[in-house]
């Protein structure tokens with residue numbers, strides 16, 4: 001069995017594997033897709049001390065760094081089930097889609113999250129070419145440009161307020177007949193001169209010129225009329241979904257499905273830790289996930305040195 005088995009190969013999982021391996025303990029990392037969301041990212045400008053890099057490059061460097069250590073890397077392995085330790089051996093078991101299973105004294109769960117998509121024509125084709133999901137990451141790229149934010153919940157309204165300070169204009173588009181964000185955020189939003197709010201609107205298509213986004217179509221759900229907005233950027237803020245479907249009924253999850261962790265990345269199951277976008281940690285970012293993964297591995301090590309000698 002492993003001392004530490006990391007599930008997930010994004011920034012959080014890679015950091016956890018490196019921190020664990022540096023303690024000289026038996027470490028494995030299993031991931032559906034090594035690199036995680038970073039693979040879907042183009043320019044990254046907030047990875048502190050590296051002013052500019054690109055997602056696929058950073059993903060390759062994450063893997064190279066992990067390979068510097070004595071870590072078993074199992075790529076293209078999707079975890080299907082967690083069986084927490086019950087027996088005297090104290091081993092947790094992770095069962096994979098292909099039926100294989102791995103056992104470990106401690107686990108670091110780092111399966112990340114995915115942005116909910118609008119699922120309209122043009123969205124995929126113009127991803128990273130005007131369609132964005134992360135205002136902290138990509139907001140500055142739209143300085144002085146026209147943008148839309150899709151979604152009037154807290155994250156959409158926060159994104160609109162954030163972007164309004166950077167871009168020329170923000171159109172906030174909400175499907176429902178009213179915004180769902182906290183009133184204090186809505187008040188702030190309404191005070192901004194360069195924000196237009198459109199409710200009861202269904203986004204229908206992202207338009208582009210082949211290279212980048214040029215506009216957005218939506219249908220007014222009250223009148224059924226179709227409208228077109230010319231703009232350069234669209235921030236989709238209709239939910240970040242944690243990849244925890246495989247954990248239901250085991251580790252404690254928040255109402256949003258995130259793994260609940262404490263300040264040391266401990267979950268509700270002793271010996272099982274979690275890190276990064278899959279958890280309740282506030283703000284989902286690469287540097288934050290790396291810090292969290294490191295913390296989870298150190299907590300796993302701390303747990304191991306307290307176990308009774310075998």
Ligand code: FAD
Nearest residue numbers: 008009010011012032033036037079112137276277285286
């Ligand atoms: P993830 O990166 O989501 O990695 C999760 C890992 O778990 C993957 O290896 C995945 O394959 C694996 N996995 C999932 N389910 C299973 C399973 N059942 N079994 C096994 N493995 C599984 N952040 C920034 O800081 N700066 C940016 O510029 C930036 N730009 C972004 C642009 C885009 C388009 C996107 C989508 C995100 C961006 N982010 C950016 C956010 C950043 O990518 C995430 O915060 C970060 O990748 C989270 O790391 P993580 O390791 O927690 O999870």
